[in-house]
Amino acid sequence: MTTMRKTTWLKTTSLRPALAGAALAGAALAALLLPAAPALANAGAAAAAAPIRDGEKSPLVSTEWLEKNIDSPKLRIVEVSVDPGVYERGHIPGAHNVAWHTDLVETVSRDIAGPEKFAALARRLGIDRDTTVVLYGDNNNWFAAWGAWVFAQYGLVDTVKLLDGGRKKWEAEKRPLDTRTPEVAASRFPVTPASTSLRARFSDVLAVARKERDERILDIRSPDEFSGKIIAPSGVPELAVRAGHIPGSVNVPWAKAVNADGTLKPVEELRKLYAEAGIDGSKPVITSCRIGERSSHSWFVLSRVLGYPARNYDGSWTEYGNAVGVPVVNLAGTVWGGK
Template sequence: MDQDDPKTLVSTAWLAAHLKDPDLRVIDASWHLPGGKRNPKAEYDASHIPGARFFDIDEISDHRSALPHMVPPVAKFMSRMRSMGVGDGHQVVVYDDSDVLSAARVWWLFKLMGQNDVAMLDGGLSKWRSEERTLEDVPPVVRDRHMTVRRQNHRVKDVTQVSAASKLGDFEIIDARAEGRFRGELEEPRAGLRAGHIPGSRNVPFANLLNHDKTLKTPDALKAEFKAAGVDLSKPAITTCGSGVTACVLALAMERFGKTNYAVYDGSWTEWGAFSTLPIATGEA
């Protein structure tokens, strides 16, 4: 697979070359962990890639759920994208300036909503900045654009489906959290959650998939990380993490090496770790 693939991942050089394309839409999807004390919208207002729109992961979500940034209803996603001027016929490139690669979450959301021409910017805003490429602080001129949404239900799993998969072993459940959290040796950053992992799951920390400059490793190297963690790639996969953000990094990585039969557990450990009736495991997988 080429490094630049407008359906998964594009380089800063690719984006710079296409920045003035009339049907390109750039999205800043920066999001930070609650304790990070950073305001992604304020940072976007101060400096962003030319023409970028800001995607608020917490706002464009299902507010009927007590869980953070769950998948928004289709109508809400469509209305927000229309107001951002993102719709049918657009090539979308999503980037972030986040330690947790939040752009992958929005990449996956677009895929869930049936949009295929969407890629994450490899290396994100930090790489763009390091190369001294153009930035601006003015909002883009937005024109409404309709988006046709066909929700791909197979790309997302709920707690009941994940519980069944854990018992039956018919899916590989893959956890993107750091090893200490997976093993239950570290406290969860969100209060009130138990420590450990879903029984039967494997651990592929999302950070293991990145180079030192936060670019994604090559498809072959990504595949090797999954295999080294004991993942059976012949099975369909369910990815999970803390709150459904870095699980999408695993989804993007699998897409890069050609594995497409995966889904994201939207509630992730924020849901599983909160319910005493759900079993947990500790130690190594």
């Protein structure tokens, strides 16, 4: 998927000397897609006109709530940004810096951070299981949502929130920034295996593509990527040899879920948006994109805000589009043909 710095394996970006070898400017990547921000909510919140934004009832918190509660001893604020030096230039007071391409992944095996690595990170950040964690970042919270997905696999679900509107909204409202790195006492977060229930694998999506499993695949890339007109957005390395999409998948670009300021749209609008594509929560959903980061944003919206059963396929098109002998739909008739 287009963007930001993923681990050495995913794609390169200016912030990381990346594996594929090209360094992409985070700002340029942000411009490749639409603006966006993620959210989360339980079934009760889903019935409301808009997601609840506070520290207890929702996975979303507002900028007002965060500034009011910024000194809470049981709160940890974590920035997961992509643009080089953005954290160092100024961040939300008390925020810790987490690099998604090193802290949240295993850089050699192209995997999420393993149990030992994640526990070490949580301990360094002073996070216990009852700590409220607010994640935010630049570029519409893409990798903050990725962080929420990784945290959720280690059991940190209801206590992990996203800042609605992310860094963009905080700065637009001229709220305070700081350049100091906070110091906290280390926690004793336990080493536990990652849950497998929130992550889809290649075999899962292939079973859906072959109609062996009754699930939905939501491809949240741009229409041109979905149709096969392009393999990757302009300026982003083409890490797949074919263009197109997984058979049976539907296309709802992630940015359709957000307002111009990056905040999440009202819940009923979200339900209608996805229902028009045949996704209404009645069947499990697998979200997919190019490298898994944009799709983690849509996973957050579907699973946390709308309460739908959803998993994220972080292998996404860079894995599926390179696989040998699998079915592909290419509506544009490019590269390997129209089927």
